[in-house]
Amino acid sequence: MPHLPPLARPQGAGQPRLALAVLVLAAAWLGLWGAWRSFVPTPANARERLQQQAQRIDALEQRVATLARSDQISRQANAGLQATLADRDEEIAGLRADVAFYERFVGATAQRHGLAVHELHLQPQQDPQLWHFVATLTQNINRDTVNSGHLQLALEVTDGRTMRRLDWPVLRQQAGAPGVAYSFKYFQQVEGDVVLPRGARPVRVIARLLPEGSVPLEQSFTWAAAAQPRGGG
Template identity: 70%
Template sequence: MAFALLVLAALAFGGWGLWRAFGPQPANARDTLRTQASRIDILEQEVATLKRSDQISRQANTDLQGTLAERDEEIASLRADIAFYERFVGSTAQRHGLSVHELKLQPQRDPQLWHFVATLTQNLNRGAVNRGRLLLMVEASNGGRMQKLGWGELRQQPNAPGIEYSFKYFQQIEGDLVLPVGVKPVRVIARLVPAAGSPMEQSFTWGDATVGAPANR
């Protein structure tokens, strides 16, 4: 009897397994799977799109901030220019004779080569044209001894003429200097030789003349 019951139980369990494997599935099961798979694809695409949109928004915001910073710098520069011009051509501007208002040097790729920009000004003789030449000299230490490098040596041309200038109120003069190997510059001397009148000299420490220059020396 027990054996017969065991056989019947085994047959019943086997039949249930066959029905689970081969029996009919719900009519919408495959459609449901396809719908869910399609939904997953759509959601993944939406996530990818949102991530990309977020990246673009972040980059656009970064670009905007950079543009705003550039505009602020440009406005500040223009205001400084206006203030500079008013000092010399404004109705209340103080009168100054011929001088080197500013001298700046920037290092170039060649470690011995420097580019200079000298700003010449005057408003003492309003409307009068000032003409002449600008020359630079450099006081430098070489092996513990001070020496003065002349314009011809700095330009690598023994009889190099000065750079001509001609202006009423101000003018920027540019050029290049070549320092000998091993020297340590200490001071720059700007010499103005006007077409009429006596020459004049102004000195600038090397540190002041190179403020803001890349520290690659």
């Protein structure tokens, strides 16, 4: 039997298979895309809806900002109102204290008191050695008589070991310094300044009244009480 040569593979025989595979893949991709379109439809006005949502978000953010600002303004107004009410309460309390003070000395049922220093306050100034004082003088015994005279202050101070007294001329740094003049029927506030020597530690303040035609009077106050800020407890 004659030997036959092997059959030669026709040229281009694999191309139909490749084309078929491509077609199958394309058909599968189209099927998947169609299924996705069927289950997740895209609305025709998607862009318009996105714009509407963005506008709504902007409007809500603007409303939140407006409400926050309104709340801040309300809080500030409320704080201002509370401060005003506190000021009014303090003013009313001061007026009531003044009325009680006046009734104590000029009222029909007021108890009779002779010349005295009702209150004494000292306040430090920028210079730590300089102090400003305000004294309230009262009397209601001689209601038709004007009381005149002078007020002087003195201090009892310590250096940690001994006590000594600093009289008015020392506190005024002027030899023979006159006191602060007063003249009133019922009450009067007088004020002035004193200078404390360096290193002096005040313990007591002495108010010395020098009424015209009468003997001097002295009243003492602790430095802690006299130098306490007004309104302090």
